[in-house]
Amino acid sequence: MQISGYHNRIFDRLVAERVPSAREIPWLRKAPGPNGWFLGGWAVNGIVQLTSGLPVTVSQNGDSHNTGPSSFQRPHITAGGAVDRVWSGRSMNRWFDTGAFVRSECDGCAGEGLYLGPKGYGNAGVSLFDAPGQKTWDFALFKEFSPREGHRMQLRYEAFNFLNTRSSAPRHGR
Numbered sequence: 001m002q003i004s005g006y007h008n009r010i011f012d013r014l015v016a017e018r019v020p021s022a023r024e025i026p027w028l029r030k031a032p033g034p035n036g037w038f039l040g041g042w043a044v045n046g047i048v049q050l051t052s053g054l055p056v057t058v059s060q061n062g063d064s065h066n067t068g069p070s071s072f073q074r075p076h077i078t079a080g081g082a083v084d085r086v087w088s089g090r091s092m093n094r095w096f097d098t099g100a101f102v103r104s105e106c107d108g109c110a111g112e113g114l115y116l117g118p119k120g121y122g123n124a125g126v127s128l129f130d131a132p133g134q135k136t137w138d139f140a141l142f143k144e145f146s147p148r149e150g151h152r153m154q155l156r157y158e159a160f161n162f163l164n165t166r167s168s169a170p171r172h173g174r
């Protein structure tokens with residue numbers, strides 16, 4: 001359990017790796033005739049990005065602390081509950097253990113929640129666990145040819161997030 005007030009920075013990523021590559025395919029580049037025209041002059045570029053998710057802070061809605069509905073109110077962590085930075089039972093529908101949190105309420109405040117002294121404000125820390133990471137691959141294929149001496153033309157095919165990897169960023173307000 002993390003002590004309230006001590007936390008990872010909101011931009012703390014465990015992994016942030018970008019691997020660019022650019023390769024020219026040398027085969028048949030200077031071949032005469034149709035072989036050189038169709039099979040020569042190709043190049044492949046790509047960027048692979050692997051990043052872990054940003055830290056997420058759990059908050060509760062409403063005004064159970066009597067501080068205004070737009071204030072940032074944190075819940076309690078249940079007795080004996082643990083909030084792991086990476087939960088072993090996570091899935092796309094349930095990224096963290098929702099049963100580890102209970103709504104907090106301050107002493108004498110209206111609304112539902114659990115009052116734990118001395119003031120009753122939530123004891124859940126900030127940046128307790130990580131959101132889903134991202135994996136993307138940007139891809140480009142180039143074909144360069146010379147229709148006549150002193151002139152060059154290039155055809156390009158570029159695709160961003162080439163494998164159409166789903167981005168599962170945390171949804172705020174849910």
